[in-house]
Amino acid sequence: MNENKKRIYLCLAHMSGKEQGFIKEAFDTNWVAPLGANVNAFEEDLKAFVTKLDSSASPQNDREGALNNNTVILNEVKDLNREVVALASGTAAVHLALIECGVGPGDEVIVQSFTFCASSHPITYLGATPVFIDSEKDSWNMDPDLMEEAIKDRIAKTGKTPKAIIPVALYGMPYKIDRIMEIADRYGIPVIEDAAEGLGSRYDGRVLGTYGKFWVLSFNGNKMITTSGGGALICSSPEMKNKILWYATQAREAYPYYQHEAIGYNYRLSNICAGIGRGQMTVLEEHIAHHKHVKELYIKLLADVPGITVHDNPSSRDDSNFWLNTVTIDPSVKVKGQENAYKTVVKGAVGGAAGVVHAVDNPRTECEPNDNVEALRVYLDAAGIEARPLWKPMHKQPVYKNAPAYVNGVSESLFKVGMCLPSGPLVTDDDVRYIVDKIKEAIV
Numbered sequence: 001m002n003e004n005k006k007r008i009y010l011c012l013a014h015m016s017g018k019e020q021g022f023i024k025e026a027f028d029t030n031w032v033a034p035l036g037a038n039v040n041a042f043e044e045d046l047k048a049f050v051t052k053l054d055s056s057a058s059p060q061n062d063r064e065g066a067l068n069n070n071t072v073i074l075n076e077v078k079d080l081n082r083e084v085v086a087l088a089s090g091t092a093a094v095h096l097a098l099i100e101c102g103v104g105p106g107d108e109v110i111v112q113s114f115t116f117c118a119s120s121h122p123i124t125y126l127g128a129t130p131v132f133i134d135s136e137k138d139s140w141n142m143d144p145d146l147m148e149e150a151i152k153d154r155i156a157k158t159g160k161t162p163k164a165i166i167p168v169a170l171y172g173m174p175y176k177i178d179r180i181m182e183i184a185d186r187y188g189i190p191v192i193e194d195a196a197e198g199l200g201s202r203y204d205g206r207v208l209g210t211y212g213k214f215w216v217l218s219f220n221g222n223k224m225i226t227t228s229g230g231g232a233l234i235c236s237s238p239e240m241k242n243k244i245l246w247y248a249t250q251a252r253e254a255y256p257y258y259q260h261e262a263i264g265y266n267y268r269l270s271n272i273c274a275g276i277g278r279g280q281m282t283v284l285e286e287h288i289a290h291h292k293h294v295k296e297l298y299i300k301l302l303a304d305v306p307g308i309t310v311h312d313n314p315s316s317r318d319d320s321n322f323w324l325n326t327v328t329i330d331p332s333v334k335v336k337g338q339e340n341a342y343k344t345v346v347k348g349a350v351g352g353a354a355g356v357v358h359a360v361d362n363p364r365t366e367c368e369p370n371d372n373v374e375a376l377r378v379y380l381d382a383a384g385i386e387a388r389p390l391w392k393p394m395h396k397q398p399v400y401k402n403a404p405a406y407v408n409g410v411s412e413s414l415f416k417v418g419m420c421l422p423s424g425p426l427v428t429d430d431d432v433r434y435i436v437d438k439i440k441e442a443i444v
Helices: 019-028 037-051 088-098 121-125 146-156 177-187 237-249 271-281 284-302 373-384 410-417 429-442
Strands: 064-068 070-075 083-087 108-112 129-133 190-193 214-218 229-234 308-310 325-329 418-421
Touching: 019 037, 019 146, 019 271, 037 083, 037 271, 064 146, 070 418, 083 237, 088 129, 088 190, 088 214, 088 229, 088 237, 088 373, 108 146, 121 129, 129 146, 146 177, 146 284, 229 237, 229 325, 271 308, 284 325, 325 373, 325 410
Parallel strands: 108 129, 190 214
Antiparallel strands: 064 070, 083 229, 214 229, 308 325, 325 418
16 A cells, blocks of 8 residues: 555545436436436435335334424334425525524524534524533433523523524434433424434434434535535425425515515525435445444454544444544543644645635644644544544534533543544545554554
8 A cells, every 4th residue: 555645535425336327317408407307306315215114113112193393203214204305505404494493583592512513503694592512421412411401591591492403413323312302392392303424324223314303414525425515404294395495496486587575595406416416325325334334343453452442332222324433532542743733833724624724823722632632633644544533512612602502521522532534435444454553553
């Protein structure tokens, strides 16, 4: 392996070979706009995947009837009525879900703190305030008990109930959706499941997204499948789908000219990108299986490395897609070059920053990964391996310094010791062995 030329990337949803035919079809029929046969077919493919009943599903865990503002859950997942709207991004899906939940200026929305900013930024687009909830230790996702504590406190302090709850399937790991739904239903709060990283993940054998009022997906270039960029919002009725479509296509009224009586958005997925998605759907299960295989290989090869732990499913109820495989590194682990961590200001894009950075003067911030985590990232980068820190909790982001936050220290402590390792379909067994060898080589 040529270390100077080979780059092993964190995650890349590679093309299956069928995408070119669907793209050619779009050009041949002159449908290159944000509508067309590929868009419709991609939505139907996603709908079929979401609503199929897994053979391992537990019918006794399916709840019957309407649950306040959340979707109707019937005895069998296959009976769920789910509708899919393909959109330009997962961020757009969060935004439109919040609109459908009636979120507006002065409202508050409960949201997981340990996540990417796309889970919380759309709340601020609407003039509302995110209320950040810290994580529980085993899944790293929203702590349901802390969530309920926050709901009670916000009602006491503001006199209003939060308008929505957004749990996040962090790195593909399922959130404790049964507890979250039980609490949300008691207070009459709709749930928006942010499964942008969790396509194909299951809880109690059921695909994430069959529980809440809305389900958000992302098809960014590094997700389980990609449309180069894109996302989807999944809802529970054709009527709701039509409403979301109306908002996503500039909210045009039914006149022979352009009449607008509400603010809409240019959020629809293009027919070209949807063609890529159709091809990607044919390899989705293959991608999920590969990510799980890579996780098992990391566990096996890192088993003899003291202080490094691979994050795994906390229980038999959890079935993560392991979109990104993550490890925690004990503070006692010593890494080559650790004494030089954070001594140089970053000048270019790091770890998928899309080539866009805002210059800084100080290499350090008030909340950052430990020196040994940063030293290992730098060491691996020099060996042609892209690794990244975990998401920095939103309640520690300067832009949200004034937002309410209910914390227990879990997400901040994980951010300080955690790292994401290459996990995508193009990561081979030999790549994983090489990565682990470099990790071992880096430890003093």
